[in-house]
Amino acid sequence: AQSVAQPEDQVNVAEGNPLTVKCTYSVSGNPYLFWYVQYPNRGLQFLLKYITGDNLVKGSYGFEAEFNKSQTSFHLKKPSALVSDSALYFCAVRAPYSGAGSYQLTFGKGTKLSVIP
Amino acid sequence: GAVVSQHPSRVICKSGTSVKIECRSLDFQATTMFWYRQFPKQSLMLMATSNEGSKATYEQGVEKDKFLINHASLTLSTLTVTSAHPEDSSFYICSASVASGGGDLSTDTQYFGPGTRLTVL
Numbered sequence: 001a002q003s004v005a006q007p008e009d010q011v012n013v014a015e016g017n018p019l020t021v022k023c024t025y026s027v028s029g030n031p032y033l034f035w036y037v038q039y040p041n042r043g044l045q046f047l048l049k050y051i052t053g054d055n056l057v058k059g060s061y062g063f064e065a066e067f068n069k070s071q072t073s074f075h076l077k078k079p080s081a082l083v084s085d086s087a088l089y090f091c092a093v094r095a096p097y098s099g100a101g102s103y104q105l106t107f108g109k110g111t112k113l114s115v116i117p
Numbered sequence: 118g119a120v121v122s123q124h125p126s127r128v129i130c131k132s133g134t135s136v137k138i139e140c141r142s143l144d145f146q147a148t149t150m151f152w153y154r155q156f157p158k159q160s161l162m163l164m165a166t167s168n169e170g171s172k173a174t175y176e177q178g179v180e181k182d183k184f185l186i187n188h189a190s191l192t193l194s195t196l197t198v199t200s201a202h203p204e205d206s207s208f209y210i211c212s213a214s215v216a217s218g219g220g221d222l223s224t225d226t227q228y229f230g231p232g233t234r235l236t237v238l
Contacts, residue, residue, distance in 0.1 A: 032225055043123070043210050044161075044229040051225055090160065103149055103214055105227055109160045 006108035023091030123230035140211030146191035147213035
């Protein structure tokens with residue numbers, strides 16, 4: 001079974017400072033890893049993903065994430081936080097495609113990011 | 118690209134009535150669509166996976182007779198909450214995976230709709 005852990009319910013950061021939202025995962029095989037952002041009463045917006053290749057993945061709105069296989073982590077980062085980055089962030093994992101059901105994503109519980117002006 | 122819409126965005130209904138929620142992929146064809154439920158301040162819970170032209174696969178604990186899913190075309194899936202009760206009140210979100218040959222869109226990524234807020238009185 002696959003699982004995702006986001007150890008922080010909330011992260012507070014001052015505007016202009018770097019931010020990190022943590023994620024660790026467990027899955028059989030090479031992981032497909034995703035970050036999504038959710039604004040209040042809205043669906044999820046895709047930020048970035050790691051499938052293969054460079055461990056540092058760049059995504060939308062200046063976000064990036066680093067895949068670390070030995071630590072089974074996929075932390076989301078941004079060099080300089082904006083107030084508009086305040087939202088709920090979800091990390092998700094799935095296994096490589098291996099038949100029916102393997103496209104299913106398993107989500108972490110989410111981390112609320114608050115960027116303080 | 119990869120726009121998924123849901124209709125309605127918000128619905129309030131009386132207990133015992135049925136409610137239909139539509140999920141459409143607007144600019145791509147979706148091999149697979151997923152239906153999630155999200156409670157306040159919680160993560161997404163996968164309810165079912167549907168593939169065009171076949172029966173949906175429901176997750177354990179999800180009543181298939183209560184949550185009817187139809188995926189009649191590569192761009193439309195519907196979720197019908199039958200005989201809704203207050204405990205069915207929730208935020209329902211759909212997502213879609215791109216069929217192969219979807220241009221720049223990745224087949225590995227789920228693209229999410231904006232969600233439907235259901236309130237059952």
